[in-house]
Amino acid sequence: MTEAPVIEARSLGKTFILPRGGLFEARRSVIAVEDVSFSVSRGTTFGIVGESGSGKSTVAKMLLKLERPTSGTLWAEGQDIFAQTAAQERAYRRMVQTVFQDPYGALSPRMRAGRIIAEPMRAQGTDRATAKAKVAQLLEIVGMQPEAASRYPHEFSGGQRQRIAIARALSVDPRLLVLDEPVSALDVSVRAQVLSLLQEMQARLGLTYIFIGHDLAVVRYLSESVGVMYFGRLVEIGTARQVLRRPAHPYTQRLVALAAAKAPLGAARLQGELPNPLNPPSGCLFRTRCSYADALCAAKRPELREASPDQRVACHHHEAIAAGNKAETGPLLQPA
Amino acid sequence: MGPFILKRIGQTLITLLLLTILIFTLARLTGDPTPLVMPSEATDADRTFFREQYGLDRPLHEQYLVFLRNILSGDFGVSFRYREPAMNLVLAAIGPTLQLAGLSMLLAIIIGVPLGIAAALRQGSWFAAIVRGYAGLGQAMPSFWVGLMLIMLLSITLPIFPSSGYGGVANFVLPCVTLAFFASASVTLLTWANMTEAMRSDFVQMERVLGIPNRLIVLKHALRNASLPIVTYLGLQFGLLLGGAVVTERVFAWPGVGQLVVEAILNRDFPVVQASVLLTAVLFMTVNLCVDLLYAVLDPRVSA
Amino acid sequence: MTRVAALNASSWWSLRLRWRRRTGRPRLPVLSMALCILLIFAAVAGGAIAPFAPDEPDFTAILAPPFWMEGGSTMHLLGTDQLGRDMLSRLIGGARVSLLTAGAAVLVAGTIGVALGLIAGYLGGLVEAAIMRVVDAFLALPFILMALAFVSALGTGIGNIILVMILTNWARYARLVRSEVVSIKKRDFVLLARVAGVRPMAIALRHVLPNAMTSILVLAVLDIGRAIILESSLSFLGLGIQPPDVSWGLALAEGRTYMSVAWWLTVWPGVAIVLGVMSFNLVGDWLRASFDPRGVL
């Protein structure tokens, strides 16, 4: 373990400033991400799980340098990516690529597939002929015919488009892929195709993945370790096996319960409403919906603490919960 | 809502400032008004005196600053031609123009909105094709041509309406019809397009599966949703009407701003050009500001 | 200062679907497209197909009526004007000037507007604010008023009329493109291009522009009709094209005084304008319907 992690987030935070609500009102701000730290080592997948608005996509944007963090730092192979020289940034652009959720929006509708795939290479200075040869190779890797290069995105189905998006991401031989819900918009059977492709790629090319998703089964399929986000904060982090099998945080427990195939309807009903991002609750952000919440939760925001050797959790009461509720969560997704 | 208005007003003010530069430069670029204002017998001394009197001999930027200072104190200068304060001439002319543009707008809405709705509900029918033809013609026929034809037809061949002039109710008919023909064409098309879109929206689909009567769906929900872009467009249309009035006013000898400004431009009557163009622009911008505010009233999402 | 609907919602995929569905029933668009092509052909071929030079007077055949009327001859199918010039040739010559002015104006105004709109939309911030305020100032003046002011400032003649139409038109393109850019630049493929390390200028030209092109094209086609009308209105007010050049608007304006003596002097150019504008509008509308379900430009 002497090698520096491929990517490491240290207390990453992002606050968005909103326009003034009124002339005399103060500017309001929304904390999208707060104090998120994780590190991912080579060849593994780190999954980030959360519902909409949990800040997981903002983390992805920061990893891709599309957003600047307002606090904390992001380190890639030992280098602070927000303190890079132009040359280092170019190198980073080669190192990191991404696949987005929407297979329709991710491909420029006026470009042929070949050009789309070649674009990152061309932007990095690869010459036309080399790029062209590589496109054919990449198409083959993602399981498509080389003729596809001359077609436009609308001529492909959703799954095929996502394959093209993956080919494009792979074109510059990245070491890290940020996968932001890459299969959420796909049909079940296509989803399976793309997931197997991703897994195959990782095995073949030794890639590191950051996989963002809300479907626990899918995250579990790819990830070695998982972080669970709620309202911009990591509430639980650890190995996928441990976190998704024996969740320590009440929120994770709910998520896992909901995903359980045989769980009856309403088994994991959450009380209360989502907190208002403009006016978050004091202390633990989850306390408004948590049945274990008490005065401590309202007073003090819990820090991540070790819950098991493979697992850290931000809950004041996780020991008590673990002791009392072992039976509540079964194994995730029994075969049908 | 508050900051939205303030921002819009701020933008409007900056735009106005730019506009004064634009108008001022344009007016000065038209050339020296002296030969147009002075008769041929005038001596060089007379001409020089004229230029000095109106400050036309000074450098342009100085003239602009004087102009700006004066309009800030409400002084738009005196018409070179009529020796009246320019703003008085413009104010006297703006009434007829507003009446003409306003009535035409009203007429255009009265014609265009129902036609557009009906066409949207009968997509692909003969009726829709006829409406399309009407709108196509309305957009393609230059309004001076329409005006002349109307005069030929309805005041010379069949003497029903007065051919020109301003005053009685009858005088309004031909100019308003001329302008409204053009304006109603685009109102029709716009209503049509937006109604079609509104009728395809999910909430209309939802209302249909809930068995809400068609009348309510069309007139309450679809129309109100379609009206948002229509209202915005009507604000822009008002500017087009003000512009269209320039030509229409000329055909019908309507004593409005359009005629005034054309005449003033041709005679290089800078103060009148500046005052009338500025006032028209302010009017147009005010209308659009109001439209934006109205939008905020109509659409609860804006004020959130 | 006002809202312009953007096309962002409709993906290229659904555009193609709609396109195909439309092409199943070609009627008016095909007709108007044919007319557009005919007009463009007349404009380009001009002298080669016209029976006479459009500005060649014949004092022996002043105000000759169209051929089917008493006193008309097949030599001048559509009659002659007050100087004995052949109306058909004048219409053909007029097509050239009318379309040339309209086309050139739209092309250049479009290019300028698109460039500024791209810059404003892409750079944002102070640059955007500055450009958009100038755009607003230009849009706050009624079109024809500004055209008049420009014409009287710059003088008449084809070159100046084109210049005037450019000056009065560019702002709308700028506004349209800016709003397109603002919506397109948030789309995933633009973000991905940034991730790929593509330079901003290349993103603007390769990703943003092609995707905004549809609405620009629609606006441009519709604008040709508008420009023809503007030119004829300016000519009507005596500030448009000047002889010996001939345009439809000028022919109409000149013939207007003869309306009660020789209807053909006003009717033919009028018909040419209406047909020309209508066919361009129909093509534009059809493009718009194929590309933009909202139909708001």
Added chain:
Amino acid sequence: MTLATDNGSHQAFLGHQPIGRRAVAGGLIATALASGLGGAKTAAAQGKPPLVVAAGTDIITLDPCRIAGGNDYLFFANVFEGLYSHDENGRLAPAVAESHTVSPDGLKYEFVLRSNARFHNGDRVTAEDVRFSWQRAIAPETRNPRASVLVANIADVEVLGERRCRVLLKARDASFMENLGEYWYIISKRHAESAGEAAFERQPIGTGPFAFVERRIRSHIKLRSFDEHWGRVPQVGEVTIKIIPDDQSRLAQVQTGESDLVINIPPVLAAPLQRMPDLKVIRAPSFQNIYVAINALGGNPILAKSEVRRALNMAIDKNILLRTVMLGFGTAQDLPCSPGLLGCDVSVQPYGFQPDKAREILSKAGFEFNKPLRMVGQGSGRVPQARETLQGVATFLNRIGIKTEITMLDYGAWIAVYGGKEKDPAVDLIFANFTDYNSDPSGRLLRSMRTGASYSWYSNPEVDALLAKMNDFSSPEERASFLHRLFAKLHEEAPLIPLWSTDSIYAASRTIKWKPTPNVSWPVLWNVEKAG
């Protein structure tokens, strides 16, 4: 006192209400509709029919000392008078004065005023008013732009009695009597002084056959018959002059019966009108003179040669142009003046239409046929058919092989080129029109022929010397023969291509009987008769 803002006095026009009810013409065009205008009552009270006139261009000023252009005479000629003016046949005739005598040296004119000459407010015209009118006309603060023509040459006006005055000239001026009617209007001293400068322009009082009632800028002017006039009592009661710039719309006014008389009908509209039974076209020769000025100032050296200019004259068939372009509404001219002008009725040999000879002369003179002549025209129209005219001229030049390049300018740009201080050497030929206000040619000659004059594109010291002497006569006969020689010289020099003088064309309803005063371009309305 300057011409600057006078804020107190625009009330009159702002406070005015829009014109009242408008009758809808439902019946025959011939039915002259009661105009329905507010002031009709006054007319009815007098028992005289009202007259509605449609004019194309608005009056600019109501103050005769501030005249801005020929069109203002539409107002002045009906509301004001000079000591002498021209009668309905265009001949010099006494007006406010009843007689005059001239001293032998031509420097002292003594006038006897009519005993029954009154201002519209009832005051009698006195010699003091005459003196005051002169003083106001030359006062530097008045800035009368026409002072240079007549009143500036007056050294003094002596009041010899209530009705007698003597005008002392600084130098002999043979045009003095002719110009009295159009360049020196008599105004009321009492009214001008009591009303003040500003109010005078809004409520002018003169001695003419019509009195001013009200004005709405760009809309209309109302006059009423001044029944106490010394001799020219109008047949109509109230006169409304509507301003309708568009020709077609203006003409429609008389077709629909909304107006009785339409002025400034372009020839093309007049031609078909002649066939309409309910209307009549009234035409009268005018002093509006159409020609093409040749830039003889050396910008294009070949045009400095008089034989080249003569050849250009020969190349053009003005009769065909007159017939086709003007539809015959005008009189062809071979001299640089209108036929009624003093000294112009000389019998010189016209150049005639000789294209072959023209070509021959040009070739001999070394004319470069390949170098186009640059022509400047008046594009938008104050002058009817201006565009067609220049195009027609160009066509005839083309026929003898001369290439042409036409630029049409709007009126403002055209006048800046035509009347500019520096004549543009890039202009070879320029469309021009000149209107004399009376039959004296001195104004025209001094402004369009003299070296350096505003409308002159020609320079010849010989001609300049003649022009300097032009008005230095006291015998009309001597002056006439001098002018004759001058015009003959100018004809030979051919500084321009004369085309024609246009007719003033009016359209009137059948109920109107009127003979316009010849040679003036504006209507003098006191002799209009209107039936029932």
Added chain:
Amino acid sequence: MHRETSPPILTVKDLTVAFGPMERPARAVAGLNLTLQPGEILGIAGESGSGKSTLCNAIIRTLPRSARVGGEVRYDGRQLLALSEREMRGLRGSEISMVLQNPMTSLDPLFTIGNQVDEVLRERRRQGQSNDQVTAIGLLRRVHLTAPELRLRQYPHQLSGGMRQRVLTAMATAATPRLLIADEPTTALDASIQDEILLLFREIRDRAGTAIIIVTHDLSAIRRLSDRIIVMYAGRLVEEGPTATVFSAPRHPYTRALLDSLPQVEGDTVTLKAIPGQVPNLAELPHGCAFADRCPVAIARCRTEDPTEMQLGLRHRAFCWLADTAS
């Protein structure tokens, strides 16, 4: 729960919906048969393009005009396809109701929730389908919307997706319809909210005996909610049966493949099996079974002959030549 003896509330017979040119039609629904008992919850599963939404729209007759519909849809004995638009409108909302996929756009953004709920209530009362005791607040309470008084005054954009879907459900069930069609009602929602909306549907059925058709590509939603399931592929019904049976012992290879493509956890490893190939183009369907090209067990006959219905047990049938042999 099922009243097997009672007459079905809905019978669909040989329903075919075609689009596109006559000579080369794309059959979004091809010869589909199904019945629905009162109070039964039927889940329709399938991937996008399988024709499940078209089926719903055909039942409630909201297909675009370009659609050509054949066959029979009997609701309570009445042939819906033969009703006039006016008669159909009388049924919609009161007898047959529907909840659409996208709660974000299914409410008119310009009117308050109260206004829109009232509108539906007024219409129901006008039809005599509802009495004055049913109030807007009551309706919102029934769908467990918090602070209903506040919600009535709010505009749609002020509500979250889950709340909007509750409002829409309340509106759709204001008159206690006997048939409720829910077209992908939870797809746009977060997992925790999905669960609650599904629960709400079950509650509606339990309370009022409403028959529900729920269309979704989310197999776990169907598994948890529905009594019976039909699986559609390329416009055809491929398998139908009681939910538990189909999930535990799927008989059609497509159903099996669909279930297999969900990640499976075996000990510490998670696996999934993807279906190779793609959904075929509806206008260019091959002969025989539409799934044959992707089917791991296809035989020659599958490519030449359309499979016929294979009855596999009580209310369990599949359209596959091998349905009885596969385990």
